[in-house]
Amino acid sequence: MVQTKTELLSTEIKHLDIKKYNFADMIDSMGDTAFQARNLSRAAQIFDMMLKDKQCGVILCLAGSLISAGLKQVILDMLENNMIDAIVSTGANIVDQDFFEGLGFKHYKGNPFLEDTKLQELAIDRIYDTLIDEDQLRICDDTICEIADGMQPRPYSSREFIHIMGKYLQDHGKDKNSIVLRAYEKNIPIFVPAFSDCSAGFGLVMHQVKNPEKHVSIDSVKDFRELTQLKIAAKETGLLMIGGGVPKNFAQDVVVAAELLGEDAPLHKYAIQVTVADERDGALSGSTLREACSWGKVSVVHEQMVFCEATIALPMIAGYAYSKGSWKQRAEREYNNLFATTETVA
């Protein structure tokens, strides 16, 4: 049953539109059951509490492969409706997947049983049950390189670089339904603390190799400094964390960083994590939010772990809060305005 590249890349992933459905009552009812349904219900209610709380800035943390998995529209809907004020993410979500789609490329439905050596020959990359045209990913790399080539050579935070990527999509993007673009338009900062760990890394390595003396660099300290600045400005904050990894740690850490800078930043007042990771291996991704309390990062009053895979849990949590409508009273925060606008393009 040999398939060609065209056959393998024939069925597109379609992004789920939570605005079409209202299941808020069901999620409230799940609060009277048990186990993860009850946890999911409480998490959704805490997210809605964050949005009701006028003082609270909301930070969305993204790890895993969420955009390729069809969750882009869920995140866009949260951005567009002022449900999210900042994003901290892995590079894959923002560059390889969202920016990639912004360039007009797509993700395709596959399955986990395909033969990977065969896919390699066909230049198809697999993410569990999803497929990507590797040649298109190379164009994405090249585009990053091209963007960097046009920038003033100096250290940038990933946030600054992603802002410029948003500008690029505004000018040249083919799919306007992009998180990077929408965040650019709405002045919402996106941080990718391990920015080289994705297609951006490939593009920027090419840029630096071409320009060995003077080039763009990505200063991960600046990212941390800016996110800390945001925390100090926001005061009260809530975290909606999908997966763990660097985004989770990075976003939690800013409370401590603010304190070290002599600022009186409160613990994250609300915290939700959706994950299937396990606390029993002692790794950060599965560590409980209670454990984060010992570190002085997260308050235990409104925290909830949900042990559920994100493609199921995120639409339900976001859809719940969308249906509830508390976001309608929220102002845009445009946290990007906190940071000096430097002339970044040569």
Added chain:
Amino acid sequence: MVQTKTELLSTEIKHLDIKKYNFADMIDSMGDTAFQARNLSRAAQIFDMMLKDKQCGVILCLAGSLISAGLKQVILDMLENNMIDAIVSTGANIVDQDFFEGLGFKHYKGNPFLEDTKLQELAIDRIYDTLIDEDQLRICDDTICEIADGMQPRPYSSREFIHIMGKYLQDHGKDKNSIVLRAYEKNIPIFVPAFSDCSAGFGLVMHQVKNPEKHVSIDSVKDFRELTQLKIAAKETGLLMIGGGVPKNFAQDVVVAAELLGEDAPLHKYAIQVTVADERDGALSGSTLREACSWGKVSVVHEQMVFCEATIALPMIAGYAYSKGSWKQRAEREYNNLFATTETVA
């Protein structure tokens, strides 16, 4: 049963010394059983194959909390006996835990049932069943700041910065049993691609805030460039990955990066991953090494996933290879010599 801080921080974690034990025959025998014992056995044998293969450079990837968990000596033994030629790690392992112990501080045995709000009041940080004196961690942050204050203001790779941390420990360290120190002495590069995501981030943010105009920055692109350079120089490579996250992705990606730079770098010839993460959520940490083959990163000939928690699996894999002794024929690679020695201290 209220405990004081002194009582809580009374029993030190002790690092396991695999050199004392020889269980290689048992691990070979496990290869004739099934499930994860068989996988563990095959992983140990593949690690020994890497060491026998004179052409193969070995990269150790570290995620999770391994040093605090008593695995420092296992890693030191691998460094000292030329079983490892480069390290890619999360910041926690290298800075918050190894460098921290190099400064003379310790980790302590606790348990997962302690009350975290109480720990917070006592300034004790918890990692599952392990405890840290938060005041000592602040000294670690300050030390990073102090080191940065003494450096020329420019972008550095994390590898460069960690090399300077090694020099610091040589001069000022209190516990000479340190990965950062030993890697410094043996010219073994350590990369931390998300360098701000740990105590180093706290120290460097303080440094940058104190020095807003001219300061040290950490260029994560340079890290990627250097590791790619290492891959190109090494040609054949093997990965021993403990946990997933950024180190796994970063180390796998260099094959593609080398290709993009027009260099003919082969797939990673050997690859082992020890993890409890699950492929079924589509995230990178649990993604199979076969999946990495579709991306053109890892060969499927000698790859093995071991689904086991690292404190059990790593001593067995490392201890097996130590007992087998193939490392005795290996030369030091001193990959740090690949990179221009720039004057880094002001």
Added chain:
Amino acid sequence: MVQTKTELLSTEIKHLDIKKYNFADMIDSMGDTAFQARNLSRAAQIFDMMLKDKQCGVILCLAGSLISAGLKQVILDMLENNMIDAIVSTGANIVDQDFFEGLGFKHYKGNPFLEDTKLQELAIDRIYDTLIDEDQLRICDDTICEIADGMQPRPYSSREFIHIMGKYLQDHGKDKNSIVLRAYEKNIPIFVPAFSDCSAGFGLVMHQVKNPEKHVSIDSVKDFRELTQLKIAAKETGLLMIGGGVPKNFAQDVVVAAELLGEDAPLHKYAIQVTVADERDGALSGSTLREACSWGKVSVVHEQMVFCEATIALPMIAGYAYSKGSWKQRAEREYNNLFATTETVA
């Protein structure tokens, strides 16, 4: 914060009513996304296919603590609407939880952080985040003993015994919303292959100790024989399995048993399993449905594993099929009529 028994047992678990919600379109849309959302979508569609297939008998397998977790009404709705023709379950669900509620008792919301030694003193039993009054559970045990005391002393299948429990609830039950009662009324067989492994075991041990010579016994072979007989009569079958364990294995095995009896029973044509268990430990609960194909039990054409906790996944799968309405064309099967009606009560 010491709580009394009354305080701890104050908030009842309420059973989720899927009939109130229609999220079928969302679940269809999830089929165009990835990972477990896509798997959940396909599982829901396969369940609807089973119901559309007039030739197909549907067997529901239940493991884990589902009734105490608020899923009783979901299962009742499937029974009442001819979406399920037989049940294979662990004893906890059927006796300790459903029959227990039939006697008028309740489950209560707790949390996983309660102190278990304290609960033991208060005679409160904990299931993760759910609480039970142990004194009421003892009444449940006694009721089983009392029922057995009134029966003819001979070996029974668990199905026969549970049928008599249904009669008991019809006569004496306080909560008519019971799976055991509804199955009795609708002639739907319920099998509990490890019948002693629950409150029924306690009651029956008391019965046998009181009646050492002549007593009721539970013949697990008879269960297997009857379920095989059902499979032979049903011909085409589909499995909706929640959790793994004995019910999963038992229900899959009947295909082989039928073959051994010289009957030409087809593989289970449809199979769904909702679980968080992992195939990597080689245990049955997490073993894939593809693996079951090697055993000649399950066809791989319409099979789907969903890696999601049941309190979230089952309402979505059952609710989807309820909304679709294919069950409206299904006839009652009353499989209990397959089995000789023996006079069972003394």
Added chain:
Amino acid sequence: MVQTKTELLSTEIKHLDIKKYNFADMIDSMGDTAFQARNLSRAAQIFDMMLKDKQCGVILCLAGSLISAGLKQVILDMLENNMIDAIVSTGANIVDQDFFEGLGFKHYKGNPFLEDTKLQELAIDRIYDTLIDEDQLRICDDTICEIADGMQPRPYSSREFIHIMGKYLQDHGKDKNSIVLRAYEKNIPIFVPAFSDCSAGFGLVMHQVKNPEKHVSIDSVKDFRELTQLKIAAKETGLLMIGGGVPKNFAQDVVVAAELLGEDAPLHKYAIQVTVADERDGALSGSTLREACSWGKVSVVHEQMVFCEATIALPMIAGYAYSKGSWKQRAEREYNNLFATTETVA
């Protein structure tokens, strides 16, 4: 790469012999590390404590596929050296795997990537990475039928039936290295509370269908009664549980059953569970031993969960206790003598 049945069934699983290795010091040292290594160490030490405690009867609980996975010799060594006084198991381990090997059949190394439809055609059954000749399994079924045909028609406990299987192996077995045989010879009871849920079920269904009026039946209540009787006689008890499922629940429940019979049976004094199951789905298999305390089953003083796959953890726990040698002072308990010797063979 099509393989024949002979090629696929060519490499035998070999049972690990823990008596050859001494890694007790390493396991003690793991107690000073963290996470699962520390848990494993404590579990091994608790097992040794059970053996030192002259008052304590030791019950081994087995779930999952352990014998096919090469752990038979580990269990045999525990039986032969009085480290175990009773076994509660799933049927697969005892009948399909141990008794099957006693008849002279073998398990073979395979891998999880074989095509299951192809295996089905070849009559090869797969357990994750292990293969079985289905034709030989049918001989095992037939042997059970033949044994039952020769027995007096009446209800038996699974323990009684397995005892007779041991006698059969003594007379007719081809591989004397059998758990069923050794337990028979040493008067150690083996309970399989869901006895039909395995090859025994197939054989006994054939027996009952051939003998519709008068036949052997398996009374699961009698099993529970006998195990309760054992608990009452043993007084102090310890549980070594590999996996969860019915054996875990059944063995824990006897404390409650004894109490219901008016006997003063203490909580299980020691309890160890090796599992990869997760408490977060509320199912029994992953429920903590602390939770079992709320049910009045297990004391929390000496209990330890080890989250590790059994093929790795069991040899280490059993090997530790074997090396320590506390078993040398233990007397045989021959708990089978507690139960009336009835003439069971026609």
